[in-house]
Amino acid sequence: MSNASNLPFPKPPSVDFQNLHVGFVGLGNIGFAMAKNLATNGPKNIPNFPPVTIWNRTASKAETLVAEIGKEKAVIAATIEEIVTKCDVIVVNLANDDVVRVIYSQFCEVLKNHPHNRHKTFVETSTIYPRLAGDLDKMISVFPRTHLITCPVLGAPAAAHKSELILIMSGAYRSKQIVAYLMVPSVGRKVLDLGGDLEKALTYKLVANSMILGMNEVMAEALTFAGKSGIGSQRVLDLVKDFFPVPSMMAYADRMAHEKFDGSTGFSIDGGIKDAQHIRRLTTMYNCPMPTIDVAHQNLLTARAHFLRQKNEGKAKVDTLDWSAIITGTRASAGLGPLDRSEDAALVEIEES
Template identity: 30%
Template sequence: MSARDLRVGLIGLGNMGLAMAINLQKHRAANGLSPISINNRTISKCAQVEELGAVARDTPGSVAANSDVVFLSLVNDAAVKDIVTQLLDSLKDDSSTERLLIADTTTVHPSTTQWVLEEISRRQSEYTRPVSFAQTPVWGAPPAAKAAMLVFVTSGEAEGVLGEIAVPAFARVAISCGTDQIKAARYKILGNFMIASVIESLGEAMAVAEEAGIGRELYFEFIKEVFPVPPVMGYALKMVADNGEASKTQVGFNVPGGMKDVGYAIDVAREAGMRLPIAELAYEHLQWVKDNGGEKWDWSSLAYALRKEHQK
């Protein structure tokens, strides 16, 4: 079956999931494809996508019953385990023999990916419908998601089909990790570590530039001319703002989320017999922000932590 013939669902309408669902539905409607099925813990969040033609379902199981591919866009590992469990439970009453592919775009620890694979294998005998899983993380902040400019990572046996569904509907490119879902989880985590290391380096440089009499604004001119790429520019602009205020109000990825991903990167390195010293330092600075009232701030606020640390 081609990607065009597949019924698609999406569970989880947070900042990323909502943008992905909107773009998926718009793309499918414009190309004469079936509407997507959607579900969210707060069902009222489905309204914006319903207006475009999507079908809101009461439960994750109902999404699965009406889909061949179900994308997950969830907040953390616990939510992924909960939704996967609900999906598998629902299959006991599903007499279909058409394969269900669960594609998780959430950033999770590799052990969670392993748990999902083992759980699907363990429970496959409970139902007649075959189930496959793919770890398919995405890179890009909410503005990139809204613009359908995400970087989509594929894995698993049906990675080609997943890439066709995602690009150009909600992503600009698909990068293949082959059939290895654990590799895809590690790949995403180390990609996020790279972003965290950029934020840490920017924060340190901005703090020193301020104290050395250069100033954040002048240092930003160097960033603009030498590193004119969206992630670097975006975080640098927030750091230029006075007293870290932009990091408090322009939240793309919050401090607890940053700590989770940086912590996972430290774990991946440890499992490989290595260390990520920059990640360890970034984690300490994010912890400081969280402990000092910044739990809801953007993770670029670690630059604010560096300036405050100097002022002690």
């Protein structure tokens, strides 16, 4: 299958992909799917593609991945040192900025102790605050022939499993060429090139997430309004299906309506709060108010507070809360049971004066 229509640049010349070793650090919901698809689908795009080397702080996730696809497709690195010294391209997908800083500090320690003489590219796919990219670049670029590109991805875990992610890239042109050829169509369906400024791809990702978060906030308010007025959530789901048939919108509406708040199969509320904080920080810097995001941030905090109370009481139904539980905040504000609809008071319609 030709990738020309989905790639903004041609295949990089003079790159021996059959001897290019790729590593993957971070196997969360999205990272696991990305690493798995890169290891299994990469060979379809690149004959004799070497096994992908994987590393994760929780070793069991790496073991699960290898068990699923086989040792001929993926191998586990015992240490960060092994993956940095062995691999030419290291893809990173981590939960938050603090973890990213820690891991890159470890990368730099390895690079300092093990000088190399070939090109090495770090691919930062985590959703982090844009300014952090500059700090990471300063850390990485002091080492010869070592480069950083930012490549956050757009798409839910379901899209990641289907290799339907959109890859947003910023950084050095040649490095982007190499990574794009590696990851499309094996990991994603399309690349958006945001130029050389590493911060732009990360800013674009937060713009996209602001739209998803804003949509979820409005959806939560509508479902709560429908419930409080006696219309019912099913009517709202029918409305979404008939008038707004966007897959992500329908999926989040279904999660909210049926309390499918298991974050292990979606996007954790901690990640949602982190992204909302990044968006609000950026809008402050640019003097660009986004009041819907302010309210959404408050409702995410409310949802997490109620969830933690349930956990402390031993009543939580899931280990990790999905960010679709934002509806908890709107329900609490409307006097309904936040996470348990059995707590709902009898619906009372107020007669208009």
